[in-house]
Amino acid sequence: MSLPNISRVSASGLLRSSRDLRWLLRSVAPLAAPRRALTQMGYRRPGQPREDRPPWWRVKFDLAKGLKGMKRHFKLLKEEFFAPFVGPMGKPIMEHMLEQNQVLWEFRGPHSLQEWTISCDREIGGKSEIYLKVGRNNESCLLYGTLCSDPPKDGETRYSGYCTMRSKQPLASFDRKKYHDWSSFNTLHLRVRGDGRPWMINIVPETYYIHQKDDMYSYFLYTRGGPYWQDVKIPFSKFFLAHRGRIQDDQHPVWLDKINSIGFTLGDKADGPFQLEIDFIGVCKDYAHTEDFAYEKYKRNPEV
Structure with missing residues (x-):
């Protein structure tokens, strides 16, 4: 007689719990997510149409091209394997320790432009x-064009007028991400020749969280204009943190051990032609510069 009572009690308890669970789920938002979650999609500029095609639609299958790519990747893998036996970054240990200057990009010929990409507000209308x-005598690169700050008439974009040049992400074998290591240096060294316009130098480090993917460190590049070259040295301690063009309150120095790219942006709202000629971009170690960070760093737990 006790078994039916136990089964009746267990059945009634199960029914009551299912009712409570059903009532609880009514107050919760539906679990169905949109087609593209906000945290999974890339940043889309205002006015730019959304691309709904799957990523494999852009892949072009070519056997000859695939074999050539595999050969190149295995060659890079071989170089990566034997480079640590020579020294850090494939250099002897004494050369790495005594190195005070390093040229990262030297524009000599059309092949040197393949590591850079350009964009402007024409992408958003x-x-x-x-x-x-390539500049004159194949010894520099010339960045030129026309700046126009008129916003597109799409009803969404309020501001416009920018032109940018950015280095591509370095890749290791099999398209793995590779980084620039500038931890042994403290100053950015450039040789440029401009037309008097102010530019913005942007350094993009590697980030670990998705909300930091648009973070970059910026500083100003003031060109003198005229026919003469100018050597510009900017300490890395002068670069300030910004997110999508907005300067952040929580400032901290840039991590130089993992740098993805560097770029130049023009957006001074002065409509008209512009040009910037670059000879080389490098880094150096200035022993006279002892500044750690030029801006105030807020402490979450200040010392008493």
Whole structure:
């Protein structure tokens, strides 16, 4: 007689718990997520249409090209394997310790432009134009174009007028991400020749969280104009943290051990032609510069 009572009690308890669970789920938002979650999609500029095609639609299958790519990747893998036996970054240990200057990009010929990409507000419907070509005698790169700050008439974009040049992400074998290690240096060294416009130098480090993927460190590059070259040295301690063009309150020095790219941006709202000629971009170690960070760092737990 006790078994039916136990089964009746267990059945009634199970029914009551299922009712409570059903009532609880009514107050919770539906679990169905949109087609593309906000945290999974890339940043889309205002006015730019959303691309709903799957990523494999952009892949072009070619056997000859695939074999050539495999050969290149295995060659890079071989170099990566034997480079640590020579020294850090494939250099002897004494050369790495005594190195005080390092040229990262030297523009000598059309092949040196393949590591860079350019963009402007024309991608979102603007009217600016930007071009990149090899300078005179194949000894520099010339970045030129026309800046126009008129916003596109799409009803969404309020501001416009920018042109940018950015280095590509370095890749190791099999398209793995590779980084620039500038931890042994403290100053950015450039040799440029501009037209008097102020530019913005942007350094993009590697981030670990998705909300930091648009973080970059910026500083100003003031060109003198005229026919003469100028050597510019900017300490890394002067670069400030910004997120999508907005300067952040929580400032901290840039981590130089993992740098993805460096870029130049023009957005001074002065409509008209512009040009910037770059000879080389490098880093150096200035022993006279002892500054750790030029801006105030807020402490979450200040010392008493």
